[in-house]
Amino acid sequence: MExxxxxxxxxxxxxxxxxxxxxxxxPTDFYLLDGVGEAIRSFNQSGxxxxxxxxxxxVGLGYMTEKTLRTIHEKMVNLLAQHGATVNEIAYCIxxxxxxxxxxxPGSLMIKQLSDRYGVDPxxxxxxxxxxxxxxxxxxxxxxxxxxxNRTKNENYGADAVFQSLSDAVPxxxxxxxx
Ligand SMILES: [Mg+2]
Ligand SMILES: [Zn+2]
Numbered sequence: 001m002e003x004x005x006x007x008x009x010x011x012x013x014x015x016x017x018x019x020x021x022x023x024x025x026x027p028t029d030f031y032l033l034d035g036v037g038e039a040i041r042s043f044n045q046s047g048x049x050x051x052x053x054x055x056x057x058x059v060g061l062g063y064m065t066e067k068t069l070r071t072i073h074e075k076m077v078n079l080l081a082q083h084g085a086t087v088n089e090i091a092y093c094i095x096x097x098x099x100x101x102x103x104x105x106p107g108s109l110m111i112k113q114l115s116d117r118y119g120v121d122p123x124x125x126x127x128x129x130x131x132x133x134x135x136x137x138x139x140x141x142x143x144x145x146x147x148x149x150n151r152t153k154n155e156n157y158g159a160d161a162v163f164q165s166l167s168d169a170v171p172x173x174x175x176x177x178x179x
Contacts (some may be wrong), residue, residue: 001124008105010099011131012148012149015032018031024105026064027068034167040086047177053127055133057095092147108139111127127146130147144176147162
């Protein structure tokens with residue numbers, strides 16, 4: 001079976017809540033974080049399948065349309081391509097936070113559906129996120145979990161590893177790849 005790296009988007013791949021970006025509601029709000037292109041390229045080269053799994057409740061709440069979300073993702077794909085990096089698929093939940101869907105993280109439906117479709121073994125895979133719902137979703141699906149970002153709190157939400165950035169997590173993640 002395949003091994004996958006499941007990546008949360010905001011705060012893992014791109015800036016959020018920085019001096020130039022609050023939320024990403026349009027393509028001009030989208031800035032790749034340092035080293036993300038190189039990190040994803042290294043996952044590609046190591047034979048991982050790479051997915052983005054992102055909560056985008058802003059669509060359900062009316063802050064952007066699904067069409068705009070897709071243009072944001074086109075920009076992401078283009079920026080990653082400049083680093084020779086690709087993602088195999090982008091899964092997103094557009095439901096409102098209290099709608100009760102099963103796709104929104106901490107739900108694990110996005111991870112489960114991608115795993116089924118791509119023949120991925122979730123227990124041999126890694127979920128990377130910057131917030132508790134990401135870690136919960138990964139654990140629910142049976143993945144190893146990596147928490148990234150500038151930690152203001154000491155909480156690690158039970159993640160298997162904690163790093164400052166996706167870039168810093170690369171060696172840990174590559175060690176999980178079996179031949
Ligand atoms: Mg995030
Ligand atoms: Zn949903």
